[in-house]
Amino acid sequence: MITYLLKSGLLLAVFYAVYRLLLENEKMFRFNRVYLIGSLIFSLVIPLQLFSIASFFPSKIKTIQLDEIMIVSNQSILKEVSYNEIVYFFLGAIYVLIATILLIRFAINVSSFFLKMKKNSVQFIDNQKLVLMKESILPHSFWNAIFISKEDFANGKIPSELIAHEKAHLQQKHTLDILFVEVLQIVFWFNPMFVLFEKAIKLNHEFLADEAVNKQFDEVKSYQNLLLQFASNKQTVSLASTINYQITKKRLLMMTKEKSPFLMILKASCVVAVSVVLLIAFNSEAVAQSSDNLTTKKDNYINYIEASVKKPQFPGGIEKFYMFVGQNFKMPEEFSKQKIEGKLFIEFMVEKDGSLSEFKIVKDLGYGAGEEAIRILKLSPKWIPATENGQAVRVLYSLPITLQSEK
Structure with a gap:
């Protein structure tokens, strides 16, 4: 989970930086809207690695190196592990509490608009x-309605340009974008990047x-003067599209800025190139520790040069495998009597049917x-086997285990 959050956070930061550097000052608003929403979806989906893309660069065939497992009999270390579990539980409780509060606030804000429609x-x-x-x-505006002052409307104080402005928000379904980002902020409230994305989306x-x-x-010119008349009004409405949202010098200048088709195409191409590079970088199968005993293709060992490769999966995920071994x-x-500490290395093969075989002690500690x-x-249950181009293949694993007996 931590790895996923770090990857998604990094992707969000990169996409936001690209937007600020290349797109924010260009009159390509529809492209920017797709880019901002697409960046959020891309950043959350790609780290899940629902599919794999082989690297375009040639590399040696690999053996998968698992993370180290530590097994101890020292009671002080066990107490430290127990303390860490308490901390994780406490942090999880805080996350759920804050997310629940934000969800309740979100529900109240949404329902308030529908109550206004009924009461007025x-x-x-x-x-x-x-x-x-x-x-x-x-x-x-919100959803399918424009909210205006009854008195101002009766006295003709609502310019037709303002109605047209809010109508444009509704016709282009801007409410959906805002609700989408608000939901993401509830789930990922600890990530400030979603706040920055929401501001960029609203301004766009x-x-x-x-x-x-x-x-x-x-x-x-007339419309700009009209906006300036409302600039002093600081009233805002949560979740709504409002005429007073960030009336800045940039927004007024954007109305008269000339379009540069060549520059727009160039920047759009750069954005596409960056997206493709990130897709490859964050969605390619990552392995380590090259091994010469995987060079023969006739035995159906996994070849990471080819595309459509999926690693084997222990039932429930690799963390469950570590727990299985440790427990x-x-x-x-x-071994305990000798009070030995050290690291042993074990190799094993995950077969085409998911069973384990060819166990080998690469480095032993004795006893x-x-x-x-x-x-x-x-004793391990069968794994979900690896596949290469849709075909099951064998994969060699290397597992380091650190042992520490009680002193």
Whole structure:
């Protein structure tokens, strides 16, 4: 899980940096919208490695090197492990508590819009749903409705440009983007990158709505002056698309900025290239420790040069395998008496049917330690076998085990 969070966080940071450097100042708002939402999906899905892509660079055939397992009989170390479990439980409880609070707040915010629709009068103008609020508010939109002040509407104080702006938000389904990011922030509340992405997405929404208004009325200067009149109003509505969201110099300048088709194509191409590189880098099977005894293809050993390779999987994941070995390993009595510490290395083959075979003690510590490790491996349930181009193949594993007897 920690590895997944680190990878997804790194991807989010890279994609956000690319957006700020290459895309934010370009009038390619629809492309930017797809890029920002796509970056979130890409960053969360790719680290799961639901499919694999072989490296384009030639490499030697590999043996999979597992992480080290430590088995101890020292009570002080066991107490330290127990303490770590308490810390993990405490951190997990904090995560659930904060996520629950955020979920409740999110539900309240969403339901408040539908309550407003029920409690206030509704009118339809040009097939657009308007909710006339009793209080004085800035025009804002959510889902399929525009919320405006009833008094201002009756007195003709709501310019048609503002209605067109909010209507553009609804027609382009901007609410879906905001809800999507809000849900991600609930799940990944500890990652500040989602806050930055939400700000970028909302500002890009404003660019899109401004563009729609200027195409309809073709009065850029007049529209800019209108926005400046509302700039002093600091009122905001959570989850809503509102005319007052970040009225900045950049937003006003973006309306009159000239498009450069060549530069837009160049930057879009760079973005695609970066995405492909990240896809390959984060979704290729990673293995270590080259081994000469895997060079023969006729025995159907796994060849990592070829595409569509999936590693073997222990039922429940590799962490379950480490737990299986640790919980079943019995420290040999003579080994404990000698108070030995050290690391032994075991090799084993995962066969095409998922069974384990060809157990080999590469480095032993004596006193039956290596034999005990092999005994545990022989008790292992069948693995999900590795596949190469859709065909089951054999894979050699190397497992280091550190043993520490009580002193």
